[in-house]
Amino acid sequence: MSVIRERRERERAQRHRLIVTAARELAEAEGWEAVTTRRLAERVEYSQPVLYSHFSGKEAIVEAVALDGFDELTAHLRRARTADPGPRSSLRALCHAYLEFAAERPALYRAMFVMPTDVKFAHAETPTQLRSTFAEFVSCFRPDNALRELTAEVVWSALHGMAVLSESGRIPEEYQEARLGFLVDRFADAPGSDAA
Structure with a gap:
């Protein structure tokens, strides 16, 4: 060249x-x-x-911003998850980190999850950045858990719901810890997962 x-x-x-x-x-x-x-x-x-x-237009720009956001989210989740590697505590830390990320970066979070883009989730064409983020969720559950990917999807979905509903004021912020405790308690001890 x-x-x-x-x-x-x-x-x-x-x-x-x-x-x-x-x-x-x-x-x-x-x-x-x-x-x-x-x-x-x-x-x-x-x-x-x-x-x-x-x-090609605004949607393509939003997509580029979103992909950068997934890189940032992955790093943020990894730091939280690995800081306290116990099975229950790593899941709780990851959940806190996810909600913190969404609250501190609302425009970026909207680009990643709300704005129209061509980013494909759970698909053969899912970008590496998004796969890396999902891997952080999956890493919270033992490899011998046959349902670890499904469990990771459900946890991520629940956190996304909490983030969006909190940001819009539709659920009270004061119960966030109780919600997280409920989520961690239910899924950290799921069949085949690594219970503390």
Whole structure:
């Protein structure tokens, strides 16, 4: 590969990153409704055609932000899960970390789970970033648990419900610990799982 071509690819990757970062910052500051290609082009100081040379539209930008979010979520969950490796405590730590992530990064969480994208969940085309996040949930259960992936899906689904309902004010925040305790108690001791 020529030096000029390598430089162009580096510059393209930098522009791509700049657009994704600007979209996320704008969404965090003003909400996803404020993220338009016109506003992004102004913010990154490139023309809209340059922006479209990287992304087909807003949905593709949201998808790029979401995939970055899954990398961040995976790292956040892994730190929590491995800090206290006991079976029950690692599940509880992961659950807390998940809800913390959703509460502290609402615009990013919306990109990952609420906004329309082509990201496929539980599918042959599921991106590596999402598979890594799911693996953190699965890691909370023993390998000899025949239902560990199903259990991980149910736990993740329950946490997502808690995150969305809490963020919208539809369930009271003061009962969050009781909900988490109930969830951990039910699933940490599921048949074939590693009970403490």
